[in-house]
Each structure stands twice: as C-alpha cells, then as structure tokens.
Amino acid sequence: MGKEKIHINIVVIGHVDSGKSTTTGHLIYKLGGIDKRVIERFEKEAAEMNKRSFKYAWVLDKLKAERERGITIDIALWKFETTKYYCTVIDAPGHRDFIKNMISLHPTPRMTLQRKLPTSLPKSSS
Template sequence: SPPFTRRSAMVKDKTHINIVVIGHGNSGKSTTTGHLVYELGGIDRRVIERFEDESAEMKKCGKYAWVLDKLKSERERDIAIDIALGKFETTKYNFSVLDITVTS
C-alpha cells in the first residue's frame, strides 16, 4: 500500500472526501495527486526526500508521482500502469484518492 495510508487512525465523524483523477498515461496524474497528498500533510517530508533521492539515482523525476506509483515497473518507466488507491487524513477530513490511467 502507498506510504501515506493511515486507515487505522481515521476518525469516523470527519467529513470524507473522495478524489478521483482519471487521464491518459504520462499526463501528470500521479505527480499532481502525490503533490496534493504531500501539501495536505498526508505524507511525511522525509518520505518525499527519500523518493527524491531514489528517483535521482534512477535519473527519473518522480518524487511526488512515487507517492502513488508503488510498482517498480511504474517507477522505472515513469508511467503509472495500475489503479492506485490511497487513504489519508487531515485534522478535519478523511481522504480517499484514486488515480486511474486510461487508454484510448
């Protein structure tokens, strides 16, 4: 599961927000969604820094995309090939994030 999954800590009386991002491969869905998760506090800065180091070693630019792109093949090819689901919370909201790659 993605590193930002925090299902056990979710409080039921918070408002639940579902975010679904749908688009073609390599259109920036995972990067945008990962950045949103980071900005909302759903993933620790140290994890993003680790992703940044690992992606630099592979000569890829995936620090935010890697929040959702968890398969090695996705990271190597710089493209999401699966549906990614993650859950995280802020002080007011519970979020579910779904990142879907479509083909024409």
C-alpha cells in the first residue's frame, strides 16, 4: 500500500482589496481546478458589471452581494489534491465588517498565506 496523503488547510488572509480572492482564484485556475470556459464566462459577466478584473475572484466569491460590492463577505473553500497532499484552500474576508466570518473558521490551518501590499512606494535612491 502507498503512503497516505496528508490533508493541508491553507487560509488566505489579508486586508480588504489586497487581491486575496483574485490571487487564490488564479492559482486554482493555473492548477487546473476550474475549466477555462468557466473563467471566460466569469470574465464576460464581470465585464458587464464593469468589473473585468474580478474574473478570478469570482471562482470563490459566489454570493450576489460579494460580486456586486467587489468584496468577500463569507469564507469560501476550494479543495484539490496533489501527488502528496489533499489541500483545502480557504479564502477569508478582509473587510472589517466581516472579520467575524474569518474568525469562525472551523478547520485549523496548517499554512496561512497573507496577502500584503505596501502602504507606500519606496523612495528612489537617485
């Protein structure tokens, strides 16, 4: 018998509008976790709402309110497996009004990805 796969929970956290859902949705797409036609449909629907850049975020942001407001309101789970691991990616809200949804995460993560953007651009040394 082969070695049993380890289950890993990965939670993606960060400030609102830092690109958590977009980055996670893009990763899922690149790993083959969602069909290209679905992404194309999301791109078309997002363009109709003047939110073209949200096509990957919509992999995880399913609620109508999330898509209209452009923010994650509730946690979203996506499962996939590799040759060694069963993985569950958990996309958490970053907006302060929905932090309670992030805190209520049931599975304990083994890995946390934090998406952080610089608050200012570095000064030029010239």
